[in-house]
Amino acid sequence: MPDLDTIVSLCKRRGFVFPGSEIYGGLANSWDYGPLGHLLKQNIKKAWWKFFVAERDDMVPLDSAIIMNPKIWEASGHLENFSDELVECKECHHRFRVDHLLEAKGITPKFDKEVVKKPVKLSCPDCDGALTEPKAFNLMFKTFLGTTEDNSTVAYLRPETAGGMFTNFKNIQNVTRRRLPFGIAQIGKCFRNEITPGNFIFRTREFEIGEFEYFINPKGWEKVFEMWLSEIKRWWKDIMQVNMDNLVWHEIPDSELAHYSKRTVDVEYKYPFGVKELHGIAYRTDFDLARHEKVSGQDLHYTDPETNEKFLPHVIEPTFGIDRMLLVALLEAYHEEEAPTAEEGETDKRVVMKFPKHLAPYQVAVLPLSKKEDLAKVSKPLATDLRKHFSVDYDETQSIGKRYRREDEIGTPYCVTVDFESLEDKKVTVRDRDTMKQDRVAIEELINYLKEKFI
Ligand code: GAP
DSSP: OOOHHHHHHHHHHHTSEEETTGGGTOOTTOEEEOHHHHHHHHHHHHHHHIIIIITOSSEEEOOOOSBOOTHHHHHHTHHHHOEEEEEEBTTTOOEEEHHHHHHTTTOOOSSOHHHHHSOOOOOOTTTOOOBOOOEEEEOOEEEESSSOOSGGGEEEEOSOSHHHHHHTHHHHHHHHOOOSSEEEEEEEEEEOOOSSOBTTTTBOSEEEEEEEEEEEOSTTHHHHHHHHHHHHHHIIIIISOOOGGGEEEEEOOGGGSOTTOSEEEEEEEEETTEEEEEEEEEEOTTHHHHHHHHHHOOOOOEEOTTTOOEEOOEEEEEEEEHHHHHHHHHHHHEEEEEEEOSSTTOEEEEEEEOOOGGGOSOSEEEEESSOOHHHHHHHHHHHHHHHTTSOEEEOOSSOHHHHHHHHHHHTOSEEEEEOHHHHHHOEEEEEETTTOOEEEEEGGGHHHHHHHHTO
16 A cells, blocks of 8 residues: 555646645645546546446436525534534644544544543644633535625535435436335535545545435335445445455444434545545435425325335435545555566566556557657547547657556556557557556557457
8 A cells, every 4th residue: 555645746746636726825635636637536436327326227316506405404404413523722723623533542433422522631632732622613614695695695515415315305206206215316516614634635625425315115224225235345346446455344333323323334444544434324214304304394205106105215325435436546556566677687666557447547548659750640540549439648758668657657558559660560569557568459450459458
């Protein structure tokens, strides 16, 4: 596992992730996804959507608003409870989340607010100064609608996408005439005014969530939960192709469950900065629909067309941080290896990002051996053709050895080299990122040759 600084520096050097607002001195803990980061993120989102939504017959999509009626956050409990306990050092004035300070002492008060109040002796981790009494700090980003800034125009940027799925449950059930069980899924930006963002893109104030609410009859919820847990394992093993030893399946004990949840599993990852949450899956009973029914005054019950049983659907909610998945993809992909140089018998270190091929930002790189026009006459139209089928990088500067190293470092699975022989034999050299083996392939067979590699 590389350390985080190695990944942050590779990301900047190669254009995966840049520090936000950099030319103005930056904005702490904000990050911009560069060309490669954008492509990688798109590929992760596409794969997630295909696996959890598009390939299933029990899921429907949604794209709901980021700014919604504040009553939604009253119903969900975010206005009242979506807060972290904050303490400030009386000496250096640094601020900390109490649960983080407790965690450092081996106490995990995630769901049990009472633990926070227990008399654990805490002091400032930076200067050992005394800390203030804990104060609740709401994480919702507040804004105002229109031109008047008062209580009647207050609105919030959504802290999660779930609210839109609960409030559209009735609409979607009516228009799609879906029977239970079925799920509503969406991917979108969320905002939380985190007290202590950090660890690169692990905890930021603006991030993306992919999540779904799977509506069920509560009878037999245990089986449905198991089904999703095993699908999620398949996602990590087969699609994200992570080393499963790096995942920790943290079953939340009954004593720590949120009052409305009967089962929650936090999926954790062994990051270079410790074992921390990656994403989660929770059985939330009928808590959310019951709260929205109460606050909105609308009937959100479902009638089973076969049994005529009328009930409030219960919900199983798998939720994924897209940015954390991308961080895991970067950490898992990073490899340092000894590799041969152009000099006979010599080796040097190569950094190679061994992304699963379907997630790699570029699938193919076209590399004419030199900038000579003769070669460009072949390589440019070849790249144009390949772009119809693959995500393609084109690079004609520097030595071919340096260009291979660069493509290794950005994780391109196949490099296609056009050389002077190509002009005669109408063939190109295809180099495999992982094995570094080279094949000579006829140009007219290249698309099919590469397509087979991505099956
Ligand atoms: N609807 C449930 C929900 O929002 P959550 O655990 O609060 O659950 C979902 O958030 C996921 O979003 C987390 O598991 C994590 O992957 C990601 N996430 C949460 N806060 C984040 C932050 N500040 N920065 C980046 N990702 C975050």
